[in-house]
Amino acid sequence: MPVVAGFADHLRLELGLSEHTVRAYTGDARAIVSYAGVRGVEFADLDLALLRSWLADRTRAGAARTSIARQVSSAKRLCAWATREGLLAVDPAQRLRAPKAHRVLPEVLDAGQAERMIEAAGTGRPAGAGQDVDTEREGAGPAVADDPLALRDRLIVELLYSTGIRVGELCGLDIGDIDTGRRVVRVLGKGNKERMVPFGGPAVHALDAWLTRGRPEIAVAASGTALLLGVRGGRLNQRMARTVVYRSVERAGGPALGPHGLRHSAATHLLDGGADLRIVQELLGHASLATTQIYTHVSVERLRAVHTQAHPRA
Numbered sequence: 291m292p293v294v295a296g297f298a299d300h301l302r303l304e305l306g307l308s309e310h311t312v313r314a315y316t317g318d319a320r321a322i323v324s325y326a327g328v329r330g331v332e333f334a335d336l337d338l339a340l341l342r343s344w345l346a347d348r349t350r351a352g353a354a355r356t357s358i359a360r361q362v363s364s365a366k367r368l369c370a371w372a373t374r375e376g377l378l379a380v381d382p383a384q385r386l387r388a389p390k391a392h393r394v395l396p397e398v399l400d401a402g403q404a405e406r407m408i409e410a411a412g413t414g415r416p417a418g419a420g421q422d423v424d425t426e427r428e429g430a431g432p433a434v435a436d437d438p439l440a441l442r443d444r445l446i447v448e449l450l451y452s453t454g455i456r457v458g459e460l461c462g463l464d465i466g467d468i469d470t471g472r473r474v475v476r477v478l479g480k481g482n483k484e485r486m487v488p489f490g491g492p493a494v495h496a497l498d499a500w501l502t503r504g505r506p507e508i509a510v511a512a513s514g515t516a517l518l519l520g521v522r523g524g525r526l527n528q529r530m531a532r533t534v535v536y537r538s539v540e541r542a543g544g545p546a547l548g549p550h551g552l553r554h555s556a557a558t559h560l561l562d563g564g565a566d567l568r569i570v571q572e573l574l575g576h577a578s579l580a581t582t583q584i585y586t587h588v589s590v591e592r593l594r595a596v597h598t599q600a601h602p603r604a
Contacts, residue, residue: 293333294320300371306482308458310471318364333372338382341365346384355389361386368413397545398555404451406542408492409446414441441496441504442518442526443534448496450535450549451476452489454556454574457528457535457549464515465501470494479575487573 369383510523
């Protein structure tokens with residue numbers, strides 16, 4: 291599909307969007323082009339009625355509101371680009387409206403659970419708990435202090451919780467991105483936007499342990515400058531990082547949270563501790579303050595729950 295290929299190039303090369311976002315938007319674009327083709331409509335004749343019909347079909351198929359909202363965004367981006375390129379005479383998506391998503395407050399760890407999760411990281415894995423590049427550790431007993439993978443796993447949860455960065459940002463870190471003197475990490479976020487994020491003393495100790503006693507035991511010639519490595523010396527992949535977090539949280543007795551749950555937890559704990567909302571926005575790399583404001587609702591809901599439980603006239 292030439293239209294979809296051109297749109298993908300626009301998203302990737304001109305807008306600098308992540309591969310995950312490019313796949314999602316181009317998948318929606320491909321679905322729109324196919325939907326029109328099945329109905330005998332050429333792309334150049336795309337109109338508002340057909341786009342609304344496509345979205346209605348997706349809704350009837352059981353797509354979630356969040357998925358429909360993304361598909362509306364995809365259609366708008368596709369049509370705006372195609373209009374500028376002369377592939378459409380007019381933009382038929384300008385009047386599309388996304389459904390309002392139900393606000394779902396993210397589940398977060400409390401401070402005690404976060405502490406236990408970090409202590410649990412790298413302390414052995416339950417047998418048969420999944421397959422990945424680190425399968426040789428499955429079923430292992432408690433990790434010794436100098437087990438390189440235990441040191442790595444500890445660093446994974448320390449950095450994710452201390453900084454609130456995304457798992458993709460974590461796995462993309464190079465050694466040179468870490469400034470232990472100033473305790474900041476240089477992160478390349480969405481849209482290739484760079485930001486500096488501070489981290490705390492415990493993360494400094496975890497970094498030192500990994501770089502001096504862990505990474506050298508795993509690194510190979512192909513490791514390059516990657517900070518975090520898989521068991522064979524390649525750059526750590528996101529799937530294994532997620533597995534490390536899920537297991538650590540599970541062993542700590544917390545809710546079923548992955549790396550994004552640690553991001554939610556970090557943001558909530560910052561706000562609970564008195565951090566300014568705009569500072570949290572900058573730390574998380576949110577383009578819009580509205581995205582960060584979800585965490586104020588988390589804190590308010592926690593206050594309301596405590597009030598309901600503790601006040602005699604609640």
